[in-house]
Amino acid sequence: MPIREAKSADALYAELAEYDLVVAPDAPLASAINRRLDRPHFGTFATTPRRLAAGRREQAEDRRAFLELASETDRDWKAIAYAVGNVLQCWEHRGRLDAIFEYDAYVDDATREVVEAMRTLRTTSKRLTEYSIDDDRSVAVVGHDRLTALERGVLPESFDRVELFTGDGFDHPPFHVFESATDIVAALLDAVSADNADRVAVVLDGGGQYSSLVESALEAADVPFYGGPGFADDPHHRAFVQLLRLGFRGPDTTVGDVAPLFAQLGAEIPVRDRDRRLAAVSGPAVEWVREFRDGIEERTFAAALDAYADRAGVELARFDEELRKLGLADDPVTEAAVDRLAYYLQTYEVPVDRDNEGVLLADAKSSAYVDRPVVFHLGMGEEWTHSAPQRPWVDTEAQFERYVGDFQRLLQSGERQYYLVRDAAGGEPVTPCLYFGDLLDAEFERFSDLDSVEHRRRPRRTGDGFDRRPLGVDPEPVETVSQSALNGYVNSPRDYLFGRLLDSPDRERFVEGNLFHDFAEFYVNHPEVVRAADRDDPVDAMLGETEAFFSAADEPLRRRTYRIGLDLIAEYLDENAPESDEFLTPTSGWGDNFFAEYFDEPVDSPLTERWFEDAALGVKGKIDLVRAPTHLLDYKSGAKKRPSQVVKSAAIDPPADTPNFQAALYLTYYRQLRPDEPLEFTFFHFLEPMADAVAGDADLDDALATVSYHPVAFDEYVGSRDAYEELLDGYADCRETFDDLGYAAYADAVADLTFPETTDKGELRDSAFAERFTAAVDAGTSDDVDAEKGADQAIRALNGVRKRAFFRGDLDAFESFVDERLAELNRRRSGEERFPVDGLGGEPNYRRVDNRDLLLEGDR
Structure with a gap:
């Protein structure tokens, strides 16, 4: 069915002006009709059944009933609230208080107690049951089908029905499609001011993101508004409840867990302390909160509230x-x-005193009519759809019709309507409110499929989009990028930007990782000092440094982890002592070292913590250990990655889901120092063998993942002696085949061949390379070997080398990739482009972002 045209308040008044009493389905419509009254009228003209029966504004009778019962019984509050809701809803739809007893599944002791209490409680529903309109008055009922059974009970035998809709269709205005919620709010602010606030209404999801965004924006712009945050949303009310809950959370609560509380107390807590336990942080506000928490059970609620206030x-x-x-x-x-x-505050809306001035904020699911000349409808997604009551006494089809009717009226509220919506969020289409599916004769999945106008931000260079105010300062260009910054930037440029703008808290994994690195650096410089110390001294020192992040119950596990990690690092360095450092220029260690300060010894080996920065290449970083002239090593406390996974993570076209360019970046830099030499980069995951270490049979090789760099093209490598030796170290048929063939014949067989670009096994086997290579191998070997199988294994072995190593072309491409990213980054820093949320590979891997709460979905 199409959207039906709703009658305006003026049109309705023209039909109703001669009646003594007008009964309307909702209070805003009744008030709008009363504002059109142009003649003296004795008593009430337009009103709702509930206001008519109660003689005053409607009150939340479910809350009132709950308060009466909660103070008179020891019954569980949730049981009371559940029973009150069922009784009142059944009463509303059936018209009788005791109708609930016809539904055995919903009758228990709490229900009986609620019904008995409501027999004497002067609720609005009870007044409706007792009230009836005199038959001697001319009565008009607007939207009779919108009234419930209880409300219809007040009507006289004779009354006239007035429809809410005309017989025509409503030609709705276009949907204005924006890229983000913030853009929608910005557009709203462009149209609203303190001068016109009383003429504007905003319809939105009262519990959604638009509510808080609009309220904050209007407040910041000094535009008055009402109908917004409720009693439970007051920041001090929320902070007080959080303070009460803190008293029972235990010792592992972090500063970040109660950050809103500190904000309301006016306390500035350093960002670095956010992840630290409350017990390990100092400061006047923290001390007060801890003192409050420790003595909370000695306070009454009133005393606790006084202390907080x-x-x-x-x-x-x-x-x-x-x-x-x-x-x-x-x-x-x-x-x-x-x-x-807390349950009470979440369940019931406590009345608050409001100044009814300014922009009216109306909840889309509790409003059917808004009487303002200009009405903005924000969002209009599936969150506008009601959840129909799933109770046997509710006629779901009739209730759905009421919802759809109210939705149609709401769409037409105001003399001018503006529908401000988003087309996508998080890479997925925003689903329009489900009622549109019944009202529009079009196939659609998103708002842009309907009559719509797009509002998109465009780069400044196009001369279109939002104006930017020039700062008059040229930003200093970024010349080099670290591997961690590049990883983050490729995953999500917007998250990278926030990472540069905002302070980050100290996190346990970073603190622990730095301590392990410091120990490794110190051990290379002073192994004899560590050996001479008590075995538990370094472990105790680490526990003392990380205790702010962990509870006392975690100490045994942490102690064992630190002990094993330090032992394995020391064991590796004892067995693999760094080679001569003659090829390096002597230099001091980079940055501070925890264990150097702990043992009061300097660290100045040129083999450890080697900082590099190369503007020509655009890269910078810190090498943990120069294991040998052509071998670098990096310590990792996380889970081990296979060499093939390391190479795959460094992919650039397209980037991997979890980009990690450390090996590629470090080898790119280091090959400038060791040109035309094969290089190796090893990740030492020193906690990987922990389970075996506990059992006493740890193998350090299980903790190592080494990727190689070959200073040649891959096709050149395929014909090399190194590749041939790789085949002789492979599968049995491969060894036999190529031992029989010999290197000279092997080199001739691949001299004119180009290895396929694909890494797929099936495609490799079906390639022209495989056909010609197999034929050449078969021709050059004896009948004693399975040449076809040996050739197949050789292709797989060569493909395996390519997947776990870098070649000259790989790092050449990576150098160009870094240049492109730096140029792009500097364009964005200068304001020519925006920093998008999505990275080169599309939607970011949100497990790898650090500022998730600040990222709006999509390319905005």
Whole structure:
């Protein structure tokens, strides 16, 4: 069915002006009709059944009933709330209080207790049950099908029905499609000011992201608004509940866990402390919070609230009043009581005093009509769709029709409507509100499939899009990039940018990793000092440095991990002492070293922690250990990666899902120092053999992953003696075949061949290379060997070398890749382009981003 045209408030008033009483389905529509009243009228003109029966504004009777019962019974609060909700809803749809007893599955002791209490409780529903409109008045009912059974019970025998819709269709305005939620809010702010705020309404999902964004934006722009955050959303109310919960969270709570609390207390906590345990951080605010937590069970709720209000410098009289209504004010603070309080605040909307001035913020799922000249509809996605009550007393089809009708009216609220939406989020289409599927005669999956206008930001060089204010300062270009920065930038340029703009907290994995690295560097310089020390001294020192991140219960595991890690590092360096350093210029160690300070000994070996920075190549980094003139080593505390995985992670076209360019970048730099020489880069995952170390049979080779660099093209390598020796060290048929063939014949066989680009086994076997290579090998070997199988194994072996090593062309391409990324990065830093969320490989790997909360989905 098409969208039906809704009658305006003016049109409705023209039909209703001569009646004594008008019954409307919702309060905003009734108020709009009353504002059109142009003649004296005695008593109420337009109203809702509930206002008519109660003689006042409607109140949340579910909350009122809950407060009455919660203070009179010891029954579980969740059971009370569940029973209250069921009883009131059944009463609404069936018209009788005791109708709930017809549904055995929903009747228990709590339900019976609620029904008995409501027989005497003066709720609006009870007043509706008792009230009826006099038959001597001329009555019009607007939207009779929108009234529930309980509301219809007040109507007289004789009344006129007035439809909410005309017989025509509504030609809805276009959807204005934006790239992000922030762009939508920015467009809203361009149209709203303090001068026109009283003429504007914004319809949005009250519990979604637009709500907080709009409220913050209007507040920052000094534009008045109402209808926004509720009682439980007040920052101090939330912080107080968080403070109460803190008293029962245990010793492992981190500073970051309670950051909103510190913000409301006006305390500035260094970012580096965010991941540290609260018990390990100092400062006046932290000390106060710890003291509050330690003595929480000695306080009543009222005393706790007073203490918080005094510390925060605020008045919280309304919260104190609510505590007294709940009967909690003078109760001691216990974990169960805090849970009950939190449940209540999450379940019921506590009334707040508002100044009804400024922009009206209306919830899309609780509003059917907004009486403002200009109405902005934000989002309009599936979050606007109601979840129909799944109860047997609810006629779901009729309820759905009510929802669809209300949605149609809401779309037409105002003299001018603006639909501001997004087309995609997180790389996926934004699904329009499901009601559109019943109202529009078009096939669509996203808003751009419908009548829409796109609003996209374009680079400044196009002369289009949003203006930028020039700063008058040329940004200093980035000349070099580290492997970690390149990894992050390729995964998500926007996350890379935030990483440069924002301070990062100290994290346990970084602190631990740095300590292991420092130990390895120190051991290379002073192995005799470590051997002479007590075996537990370095371990104790590490535990002391990391204790802020872990609870005491973790200490035995940490001690064992540190002990084994240090032992394995020392064992490796004892067995693989670095070779002569004559090929390096003597230099001091780079940066501070924890163990150098601990043992009071310098670290100045040119073999460890070698910092490099090469502007010509655009790369920089720190080499953990120069194992030999052509062999570099890096210590890793994480899980081991196979050499093929290391090479795969360094792919550039397209980049891997988890890009890691460390090996490629370091070898690219180091080949400038050792031109035309084969190089090796080893990752020493020193915690990999931990389980075997506990059993006493650790093998250090299990912890090593070595990738090689061959200073030749891969085809040149295929014909080399090194490649031939690789085949002689391979599978049995491969060894026999090529031992029989000999190197000279092998070299002749591949001299004019080009190895395929593909790494797929099937494609390799079906290639022209495989056909010609197999034929040449078969012709040059005796009948005693299986030449066909040997050739197949040789192709697989060569392919394996390519997958776990770098060749000259690989690093040449990587150099160009770095140049391109630096040029792109500097364009973005200068403002010519935006820093997109998506990286070169598309949507970023969100497990690898550090600022997830700051990233809007998609290329925005």
